[in-house]
Amino acid sequence: EKGGYEHFMLKEIFEQPRSILDSMRGRLELGGSHLNMAGFRAYEQKFVNAQRIIIVACGTSWHAGLVAEYLIEDLARVPVEVEYASEFRYRNPVISERDIVIAISQSGETADTLAALELAKSKGATIFGICNVVGSSIARATDAGAYTHAGPEIGVASTKAFTAQVTVLTLLAMCIGQRRGTLSDTKLRELVAELHNIPSKVEKALKLDAEIREIAETFKDVPNFLYLGRGYNFPVALEGALKLKEISYIHAEGYPAAEMKHGPIALIDENMPVVVIATKDSSYEKVVSNIQEVKARKGRIIAVVTEGDTTIPAMAEYVIEVPHTSEILMPLVSVVPLQLLSYHIAVLRGCNVDQPRNLAKSVTVE
Numbered sequence: 001e002k003g004g005y006e007h008f009m010l011k012e013i014f015e016q017p018r019s020i021l022d023s024m025r026g027r028l029e030l031g032g033s034h035l036n037m038a039g040f041r042a043y044e045q046k047f048v049n050a051q052r053i054i055i056v057a058c059g060t061s062w063h064a065g066l067v068a069e070y071l072i073e074d075l076a077r078v079p080v081e082v083e084y085a086s087e088f089r090y091r092n093p094v095i096s097e098r099d100i101v102i103a104i105s106q107s108g109e110t111a112d113t114l115a116a117l118e119l120a121k122s123k124g125a126t127i128f129g130i131c132n133v134v135g136s137s138i139a140r141a142t143d144a145g146a147y148t149h150a151g152p153e154i155g156v157a158s159t160k161a162f163t164a165q166v167t168v169l170t171l172l173a174m175c176i177g178q179r180r181g182t183l184s185d186t187k188l189r190e191l192v193a194e195l196h197n198i199p200s201k202v203e204k205a206l207k208l209d210a211e212i213r214e215i216a217e218t219f220k221d222v223p224n225f226l227y228l229g230r231g232y233n234f235p236v237a238l239e240g241a242l243k244l245k246e247i248s249y250i251h252a253e254g255y256p257a258a259e260m261k262h263g264p265i266a267l268i269d270e271n272m273p274v275v276v277i278a279t280k281d282s283s284y285e286k287v288v289s290n291i292q293e294v295k296a297r298k299g300r301i302i303a304v305v306t307e308g309d310t311t312i313p314a315m316a317e318y319v320i321e322v323p324h325t326s327e328i329l330m331p332l333v334s335v336v337p338l339q340l341l342s343y344h345i346a347v348l349r350g351c352n353v354d355q356p357r358n359l360a361k362s363v364t365v366e
């Protein structure tokens with residue numbers, strides 16, 4: 001059932017070229033600009049008139065929500081807030097009938113996410129669900145939504161569910177942008193074409209497996225890790241750190257790279273590995289400066305870069321090259337080496353990667 005893989009987590013990481021394709025299937029046509037999302041169509045007018053979109057989720061799904069904040073604000077120009085479901089539900093939030101609340105949940109059973117959604121519904125907001133498990137509680141509680149179609153995820157640490165969520169949220173942002181007239185037809189076609197290239201780019205990133213295992217060998221015994229990224233790669237830094245904590249029990253923190261100098265820089269010395277996601281995008285030069293700051297303090301840099309980068313390899317101890325893609329689609333590719341890094345470190349430390357201690361696949365109690 002593990003399809004020849006040693007663990008479900010590894011199988012699920014390697015399934016991503018297909019699961020990403022499955023989450024796009026039937027929803028966009030190659031070369032065209034016609035997007036087909038039934039759940040969106042049902043609430044098209046609400047999305048067009050929305051004054052705000054609030055995303056509620058927990059854990060990895062919350063990280064997918066952060067990517068969606070960038071996507072929706074970029075492509076559709078609707079203000080977005082991303083909330084931890086557990087905080088949102090207890091803080092007497094301001095919610096109106098012109099708000100759309102999107103709940104993101106792999107299992108569709110997370111107690112806090114479900115309660116946040118029920119609260120929003122009681123205040124008259126339109127509620128929309130992005131779930132993986134068909135017929136789950138959150139899917140049933142929502143007015144409309146979109147399934148991620150990643151297939152069953154068995155490993156407790158979420159991998160393919162995350163990339164499927166980001167794929168669906170990308171399509172949703174494109175739908176809203178198209179209907180609101182904030183996304184030009186040319187840009188839309190470009191994105192559709194590039195989305196079709198994503199599965200093969202993820203496939204290429206998976207070929208880094210052996211190389212990443214070697215990096216894991218080097219760092220498997222360290223007590224701490226720092227992950228940095230900016231823009232679309234900031235949520236990826238958070239996700240990389242969460243993956244490492246969950247399955248290897250190494251303390252890791254993810255930060256927006258620029259926040260480093262407001263505190264975490266004090267942690268950096270010759271014993272601190274710093275994973276920097278530094279792909280070629282609009283914040284590239286800024287990230288290069290952040291790498292210099294880490295290097296000046298002798299931090300050990302592991303950089304995820306775009307293929308062909310010649311600047312960062314001269315500064316980093318290890319470089320992981322991923323294929324180039326559009327800035328807004330990069331999380332789908334750049335998260336893959338981080339999933340593999342945490343997987344290999346955990347295996348080398350003898351941890352139970354599919355069922356890490358103290359964690360459950362579905363958190364049905366708050």
Ligand code: F6R
Nearest residue numbers: 059060061105106107110157158
């Ligand atoms: C991370 C992880 C958890 C879940 C979180 C939300 O790998 O598994 O952080 O992402 O418990 O779960 P869902 O998406 O089922 O609501």
